[in-house]
Amino acid sequence: MATVDIRSVHKAFGPTKVIHGVDISIADEEFVVLVGPSGCGKSTLLRMIAGLEQISDGQIAIGGKVVNDVAPKDRDIAMVFQNYALYPHMTVYDNMAFSLKLRKAEKSLIDQRVRQAADILGLNPYLERYPRQLSGGQRQRVAMGRAIVRDPQVFLFDEPLSNLDAKLRVQMRTEIKALHQRLKTTSIYVTHDQVEAMTMADRIVVMHDGIVEQVGSPLELYDHPANIFVAGFIGSPAMNFYPGTLKRNGGIWVEAEDGTRLPAPGNVGGADGQKVVYGVRPEHLTLSGGSSGVQAKVDVVEPTGADTLVFSKIAGVNTCAVFSERHDFRPGQEIRLQPRLDVVHLFDAASGQHL
Amino acid sequence: MTTAAVSRSNGLARKPLAEILDNRNVLAFLCMLPAAALLLTFLTYPLGLGVWLGFTDTKIGRPGFFIGLENYVSLFDDSVFWLVVFNTLLYTTVATVLKFGLGLYLALLLNNHLPFKALLRAIVLLPWIVPTVLSAIAFWWIYDAQFSILSYMLEKMGLIDQYIDFLGTPNNARASLIAANVWRGIPFVAICLLAGLQTISPSLYEAAALDGATSWQRFRHVTVPMLMPILSIVLTFSVLFTFTDFQLIYAITRGGPVNSTHLMATLAFQRAIPGGQLGEGAAIATAMIPFLVAATLSSYFGLQRRKWQQGESDG
Numbered sequence: 001m002a003t004v005d006i007r008s009v010h011k012a013f014g015p016t017k018v019i020h021g022v023d024i025s026i027a028d029e030e031f032v033v034l035v036g037p038s039g040c041g042k043s044t045l046l047r048m049i050a051g052l053e054q055i056s057d058g059q060i061a062i063g064g065k066v067v068n069d070v071a072p073k074d075r076d077i078a079m080v081f082q083n084y085a086l087y088p089h090m091t092v093y094d095n096m097a098f099s100l101k102l103r104k105a106e107k108s109l110i111d112q113r114v115r116q117a118a119d120i121l122g123l124n125p126y127l128e129r130y131p132r133q134l135s136g137g138q139r140q141r142v143a144m145g146r147a148i149v150r151d152p153q154v155f156l157f158d159e160p161l162s163n164l165d166a167k168l169r170v171q172m173r174t175e176i177k178a179l180h181q182r183l184k185t186t187s188i189y190v191t192h193d194q195v196e197a198m199t200m201a202d203r204i205v206v207m208h209d210g211i212v213e214q215v216g217s218p219l220e221l222y223d224h225p226a227n228i229f230v231a232g233f234i235g236s237p238a239m240n241f242y243p244g245t246l247k248r249n250g251g252i253w254v255e256a257e258d259g260t261r262l263p264a265p266g267n268v269g270g271a272d273g274q275k276v277v278y279g280v281r282p283e284h285l286t287l288s289g290g291s292s293g294v295q296a297k298v299d300v301v302e303p304t305g306a307d308t309l310v311f312s313k314i315a316g317v318n319t320c321a322v323f324s325e326r327h328d329f330r331p332g333q334e335i336r337l338q339p340r341l342d343v344v345h346l347f348d349a350a351s352g353q354h355l
Numbered sequence: 356m357t358t359a360a361v362s363r364s365n366g367l368a369r370k371p372l373a374e375i376l377d378n379r380n381v382l383a384f385l386c387m388l389p390a391a392a393l394l395l396t397f398l399t400y401p402l403g404l405g406v407w408l409g410f411t412d413t414k415i416g417r418p419g420f421f422i423g424l425e426n427y428v429s430l431f432d433d434s435v436f437w438l439v440v441f442n443t444l445l446y447t448t449v450a451t452v453l454k455f456g457l458g459l460y461l462a463l464l465l466n467n468h469l470p471f472k473a474l475l476r477a478i479v480l481l482p483w484i485v486p487t488v489l490s491a492i493a494f495w496w497i498y499d500a501q502f503s504i505l506s507y508m509l510e511k512m513g514l515i516d517q518y519i520d521f522l523g524t525p526n527n528a529r530a531s532l533i534a535a536n537v538w539r540g541i542p543f544v545a546i547c548l549l550a551g552l553q554t555i556s557p558s559l560y561e562a563a564a565l566d567g568a569t570s571w572q573r574f575r576h577v578t579v580p581m582l583m584p585i586l587s588i589v590l591t592f593s594v595l596f597t598f599t600d601f602q603l604i605y606a607i608t609r610g611g612p613v614n615s616t617h618l619m620a621t622l623a624f625q626r627a628i629p630g631g632q633l634g635e636g637a638a639i640a641t642a643m644i645p646f647l648v649a650a651t652l653s654s655y656f657g658l659q660r661r662k663w664q665q666g667e668s669d670g
Binding site: 050051052071072073077078079081083085086087088089098099102103146150 | 556558559561562563564565566567568572576577580581
């Protein structure tokens, strides 16, 4: 087990720069999730840690030792690939034993390690099968078993759950987290699914266009997003944004482009007349009676059983609101929504930074 | 009422035919008929005729009589025939081993990231595209006793002091023909194996690299097993092509010197057409069949889906 330090790492493929200076320090036994949209460089970063891509500039250190010029096999890491990358011509047992065989480990030790990993993952009945004879979830477990058997310093996961169906994904998510709590191996996990990131991570690194937007615990990112990108990326359904102008004239409010007044908290920063983006999460909108709140015109109501999602328009902007109680609005109906002022976010329109 | 009855009886009359055509087996049989007719006319009939001729004493211009195994008995005592069998096996074995060794090497090279990759691959195919007789004539000149460019270059380099008699002595001639066959056969092997290499997922190599495999171990434990299915197909075809080779031999040496480069195919032609002994030639050609069947069978068993290829295929 080891720390991983990423120091101002750059990556370019020919003239195309994909990572522009990334700094992340990962503590021993930590579970860190790199999350971001496709093409943000998260997988490239992971492959650089694994040694599958050259580092164009900067340093990566594992356990305090700079590994820029260390071959993948000497970095003492194990990786779980998106397509599992199981050897199709080897049985489950041989797939898991392969790395130890290459290291010329004792047969008894190999057997003990493989059976131990199979026990942890519930793979004992399948040891003699070939990957083709397994379901997606079982293959995923074999891929993890192959990593566990190595007992490496660091686990790397490259979108390991994206080939599974929704239900299995939720189940495997829990299994991976439980596995980490048991083995405590430092883990770096790449995903584009923010729910996966929120549920599994000790710390989340949000990446976008080759830079780190914000690093923090899941709830830190949820409660205190540093900028519009993080605010919009973390949380499901996504935060509602309304462009407008900050007004400090007696009260404090944001005037949307069509003149709608959006109430703002009293302690907010920003100057009168500043162009801002007003953000509020769907779960932070409450239904209000009378004249308080903001007027909204209902488009669609989606009952999910546990929650009711109401899509409406506020100031001409599509707005999502989530209620835990049930509502039966008609399309076109006028309702009034009240944002919870303590959790409203204001962002500078030009820089996108949180005010 | 009447119209209804008529249309109903029509429906009944048509039903059997429609039902028969709905039967998958009948439909499959009908669809295979044209292909079967072509095969019967152009493959089975000539093959059957050849086998039949082998049992007769037919000569050119004279219909023969059935003589049973007499042709085969005389071949059994014919030292030239056994020399030719030896030549054919030697030619096939050595050429195939070389073609596969070099072809695999070439395929691995071409599978790397190279500049002008497409152009290089096209160039590699050239020897295979050139008509056999054309390349045979080129080799005939390269191997010529007086005008050989090979001997000329080797002499200029100071490696030899007199021209090599490539086609004049038995072993030189055999080696020269094998070299020409290998030159022609490599592209086929290389391109097929390259296609096979490209189906191997790069992440398997990455996983193996992380598992601690050296590049030799990656080749040994990933490339070779993943390539085996296509390798055995290409091997079968290559063995069949080489075993039945005719053009190259006939154009370069015509079996000489002293039958040392005759293969079964060239000897069969030699005895049947220029020699006029159709029956004997057919018997030699028929004698190739057991060898070809053996080669095909061994590849059939080699080709059987390996255990790891079975099962669900939603990879």
